[in-house]
Amino acid sequence: MNGWYSELTKEKGPNETNKTIQNNVTWEEKFMKKKILSILMASMMVFGLVACGGNTAKTDGAGDTSAPSSSSSSSSGDLIKVGIINNDPNESGYRTANDKDMKAMFTKENGYDASFAYSLKNDEQITAAQKFIQDGVDYLLLSAADTSGWDSVLKDAQDAGTQVILFDRVIDADESLYAASIVSDMDKEGQTACDWLKAQKLDEYNIIHIQGVMGSAAQKGRSGALTDMAASEGWNIVNEQTAEWNAEKAQQIVQSVIDSGEKFNVIYAENDDMAKGAVAALDKANISHGVGKDVIVMGFDCNQWALQELLDQNWNYDGQCNPFQASYIADVIQKLQNGEEITEKTIIMDEKGFDATTITADDVSTYGI
Numbered sequence: 001m002n003g004w005y006s007e008l009t010k011e012k013g014p015n016e017t018n019k020t021i022q023n024n025v026t027w028e029e030k031f032m033k034k035k036i037l038s039i040l041m042a043s044m045m046v047f048g049l050v051a052c053g054g055n056t057a058k059t060d061g062a063g064d065t066s067a068p069s070s071s072s073s074s075s076s077g078d079l080i081k082v083g084i085i086n087n088d089p090n091e092s093g094y095r096t097a098n099d100k101d102m103k104a105m106f107t108k109e110n111g112y113d114a115s116f117a118y119s120l121k122n123d124e125q126i127t128a129a130q131k132f133i134q135d136g137v138d139y140l141l142l143s144a145a146d147t148s149g150w151d152s153v154l155k156d157a158q159d160a161g162t163q164v165i166l167f168d169r170v171i172d173a174d175e176s177l178y179a180a181s182i183v184s185d186m187d188k189e190g191q192t193a194c195d196w197l198k199a200q201k202l203d204e205y206n207i208i209h210i211q212g213v214m215g216s217a218a219q220k221g222r223s224g225a226l227t228d229m230a231a232s233e234g235w236n237i238v239n240e241q242t243a244e245w246n247a248e249k250a251q252q253i254v255q256s257v258i259d260s261g262e263k264f265n266v267i268y269a270e271n272d273d274m275a276k277g278a279v280a281a282l283d284k285a286n287i288s289h290g291v292g293k294d295v296i297v298m299g300f301d302c303n304q305w306a307l308q309e310l311l312d313q314n315w316n317y318d319g320q321c322n323p324f325q326a327s328y329i330a331d332v333i334q335k336l337q338n339g340e341e342i343t344e345k346t347i348i349m350d351e352k353g354f355d356a357t358t359i360t361a362d363d364v365s366t367y368g369i
Contacts, residue, residue, distance in 0.1 A: 079113035080333065082106055083132030084141045085125050086168075088118050091245050092273050093303035097369040098143075098168060098323035105326035106141075120213060120244075122146035129153045133160050139333055142178075143168040146215040154178060165332055167325045169217035175345055180332045182325045182347045186221025192353045193222070193298060193319045194229040197266065200296065205235035207266040208257055210250045210274045211242040218321070222270045222300060238264045243274045250277030258285045266296045272306040275299030275315065290314040291356050302354065304368025310356040311364055317356070322349035323369055 084106065089099040099116075106114035115137070117128035122145045132140055133156055140162050144150060147170065154177035157164050166181035197205075209226060212219040219242070230237055239257050243249035250269060257264060258281060267282075267289075269275035275297055282289050282297075289295040291313035299306055300319040309315040328347050335342060354363060 079108065080111055080139065080337065081113045081135075081137045082115070082139045082141055082333075083129070083135070083137040084114060084116045085128050085132070086116065086118055086143045087145060088120050091120065092271050092301060093305075093369060094271065094301040094321055094323050098325070101324050101326045102141075102167075105330055110330070120145050122149055122215075126150070126153050130156065133157050133162050136160075137162055139336075140164045141329060142166050142171075144171045144217075145213065147172045147217055147220065148215070151177065163336055165329055167329055168323075171217075178345075179336060180342050180345050180347070182328045182332070183349070184218075184321050184351060185348050186217050187225065188221075189218075189300060189319050189321060189351060190222040190225025193268070193300070193317060194225045196317050196353055196355065197268070197296070197298065198229065198233060202265065202296075205230075205233070205266060206238050206262075206264040207235060207268050208254060208264050208278070209237055209240040210253055210267070210269040210278060211240065212245050212270040212274070214242050218300075219270060222319075226268055238262050243269075243277065245271050245273060247273045247277030247280070250274035251281045252277075254278045254281035255284070258282075258287070265294065266298070268298050270300055272299040272301045272303045272318065275306065279309075279314070290316060302367050302369060304364060307354060307359065307364040307368045310354055310359045311361060313356045315356060317353060319353045320351040320367060322351050325349065 084102055086099055086102065087095050089096050099118075103114075103116075106112040115132065115135075117125070117132070119125050119128065125142075125145050126149065129140060129142065130153055133153070140157055142150075142164060144166070150171050150173050154164055154173055158177060164178040166178055166183060168183060169186070170181060170183050207226070207230070209223070211223055226237075229235065239253065239262070241253050243253055250273070254267065254277070267275065267278045269278055276299075279289060279297060282295060287294055289297050290309075296317070297309075297315040298317040298319075299315065300321055302318050302320045306315065306318050310318055332342060354367070
């Protein structure tokens with residue numbers, strides 16, 4: 001791509017404040033890296049690991065408060081024991097891809113005894129984390145539902161000798177409480193989207209802002225950028241509500257604005273599913289949307305079907321959020337297992353935005369999740 005997109009993928013300078021191990025993690029590099037890593041880890045197991053017993057077990061479903069389960073047995077003593085706390089895989093296409101990536105990496109064959117717990121509620125995630133720590137996991141891998149409230153349980157993990165690695169999302173906790181973080185820059189995702197919207201130079205901006213789960217890093221980053229830009233540019237936020245990543249709730253929000261008769265010309269939805277729900281309301285009301293139409297539609301996550309909507313010019317913009325973090329987490333774990341110091345604690349996944357007027361079919365197949 002050309003124009004402003006070229007600015008989105010350039011490497012950060014060495015003096016930037018957020019330390020980044022690898023900024024240009026491309027899709028192609030990710031897949032090659034995973035293949036190479038699997039081969040290397042298999043070789044290491046011959047020398048240092050005895051692959052015995054135990055399949056990965058999980059607690060499925062958002063809001064499931066049952067204790068995280070593990071099928072590990074006494075024969076799995078040489079496997080690296082990890083507890084993985086994630087959001088509900090059904091939350092979005094992004095989360096489904098993220099969970100699939102984690103499950104493909106953290107297997108018995110790759111040297112891990114992995115247990116999974118899922119919830120969209122912070123208190124339930126904290127309960128699961130406490131159970132994992134009590135179970136003596138070597139590593140606690142965490143994608144937090146909320147950015148706050150984690151200090152106490154992370155201190156418990158530290159006292160128990162459990163190493164904590166954040167993935168997907170940052171939290172509001174001292175860096176000394178976790179070993180590393182492999183995350184998306186949600187603030188940059190939001191800023192990139194808002195810069196794109198500003199560049200459209202609309203005569204007026206009347207925006208329906210559909211938010212994700214309140215308090216999550218993704219919501220805070222994507223909302224914060226729009227709030228700041230609207231204030232500085234004088235944009236009108238017609239309606240601002242959370243749909244909690246849900247398409248049906250987003251459709252209801254947009255339908256209520258349509259019924260009110262308030263004018264709007266931009267849908268800023270904080271994930272693809274909510275954008276899809278918003279478009280369903282537009283279609284029902286015969287309101288045109290997309291390139292050169294009445295309403296600009298913006299989403300995030302780059303599901304393949306959403307990028308196809310851009311290619312068909314039914315949507316206008318989609319912001320990438322890279323779900324493939326497992327191989328980088330495994331790199332960190334191997335360094336810690338080898339006694340190496342983690343000098344750079346933060347890996348920022350490389351991400352970009354896509355415009356319906358410049359996206360290609362290759363982009364859809366390469367970057368769509």
